[in-house]
Amino acid sequence: MSTRIPATLIAGDGIGPEIVESTLAALDALGAPYDWDHQTAGLGGVQAVGDPLPAATLDSIRRTRLALKGPLETPSGGGFRSSNVRLREEFQLYANLRPARTIIPGGRFDDIDLIVVRENLEGLYIGHEHYVPIGNDPRAVAMATGVNTRMGSLRLLEFAFEHAIAQGRKKVTIVHKANIMKALTGLFLDAAYDLHARKYKDQIAIDSVIIDACAMKLVLNPWQFDVLVTTNLFGDILSDLVAGLVGGLGMAPGANIGTDAAIFEAVHGSAPDIAGKGIANPTALLLAAALMLEHTKLPDLAARLRNAIDGTVNIDKVRTGDLGGNANTEAFTKALVARIRNG
Template identity: 35%
Template sequence: MSYDVAVIGGDGIGPEIVAEAQRVLQAALKQYGKSAEFTSCLAGGAAIDAVGHPLPKETLAAAHKADAVLLGAVGGPQWDTVEPELRAEKAILGLRQSLELYANLRPIRVPAILAERSPLKAEKVTGVDILIVRELSGGIYYGERQEGAVQDGVEQAFDKESYSVPEIERITRFAFRAAKLRRNKVTSVDKANVLATSRLWRRTVEKLAATEPEIKVNHLYVDNCAMQLILAPKQFDVIVTNNLFGDILSDEAAVIAGSIGMLPSASIGSGTGLYEPIHGSAPDIAGRGLANPLGTILSAALLLRYSLKEEAAACLIEAAVDKVLEEGYGTIDLVQSGMTQVTTSEMGRLVERQIGKI
């Protein structure tokens, strides 16, 4: 059995880290007599340079046809001055919208071997296991906007935040389903003391919570949640929140793990799933073998779990990553006293080799 995976290397370190994720994904499937066929696609700055648009029609077509999409990273300073509608990052928003992806999952786990890398005390973060469920298709990122308007000689801009009850119900139900597979606790994050959309969000979550008595649901304002993630991150199980707050909080939570290079993500909806690490394209280290591919490799594990329904292969990748770290190997962002520093490709090969041993 073979799966069709659309692969977007993108910009900066994207092609390097995606290559290692492909290697590991193929190795994991091979253990179960299966394989993947990879279709390379252009998006982001590379697509702007090649065809003048960050998300070519051919890429969208391949994404819709595929069983899943694996993405590296897009963007870089050389494309920051293009027209707003042609920015490299528009590729991500376009894919999410076209594929009707409404839930972004960002797991944050801190194994003991990496606890010392965290800016927080090791005892505070060892064993942290949080799943942030971010609403992905609504809110301020997709709302009406205006920039560059001049009124009475003053330049102005605005971005409109809007949510409907069905949008909030859909993401909340997703978070509840996820919690049932974990520790049955959901923290809903909003700014209901100020924002009308947040008051609607809280009322909707409370109504649904009343139908799920086995799940413990609590509410935090976004500023308090940001503080609690630093003060006591172990208190969290599943966090559900809107598009803007989820974007900010998940990047904050990523730092708890000691390196943003370790964190994967999955974007899921009614269409093909999209899987990518949460970090950027890091053009300053591109091509130098310094990039950490583990966030992308772990994104491939999520791809196996959620899109291909290959749970055993997903667990195999995650176990292999943990074992390589336990054996003391790390890229430059992870290495500490007593560890052996390896390159991007060496890390990929180590995980691939470990898969064959488990």
């Protein structure tokens, strides 16, 4: 535990600083060996230096190759472009990892343990869009171009297979729309079966499902799935759907992983309506920190953190308001830290 690990810390906007403070308290209690470089982005970056993604923040992540961040505010419609998307592009974070696990039993769905692996840089999500004017209407027609590449598909699929095997999973399901989007998602589907046949056929099972059928099946019987891997836009939708099976985005961590950097985050928004009230639920960012611990080869600490979260909400019954409790962020954090320290 003596080797220190440099890491960039972005508190984020809205409730970001509150849930980051809670997460740092838990990591300190675990003795996690991170040396934090505090940086800013999103609305905080605009307010500080006039840039939603300051050069100092990018330089820090290039140096540390590791970041933990709170939610960043992005205006709808106009304003500045999403800092989250820009970070993925800047560091080629091609794999978005979104696990969903039931923590509080007794909900509409129980015993959920799913992983969604989403391609992060291609597809219809890349924002190649334009308007076509007709007559006096400059926005008469809106057009978007989706781009999938075989190389981009294969690197994501290889990550998905390797992660599934490392986690002891049994099956990877490829989610697509190759019946209609034969080229754009057909390429992804073909690449998946080709890679599996060449490299993974004796290590893990594979099947495939059309995106709309997958959404229905996830609601009817989510337990038939294990690991879902898909293209960018489909993955964006399915990962939130899967989060809904375990209680919502407040229970959903995310990891964005590339060859040279990895960024871990709470995937929910900045919730400006409750910012500063001390009632935010830090669980999503805490679970993201557990993913970060695993990524930095500290799986024992990750397991201790997850076990402490489980114990805090289920044994100690300390829960924030969105989980049906009455604890504020500080009380939840104190209970979690006590559970970590008391083992």
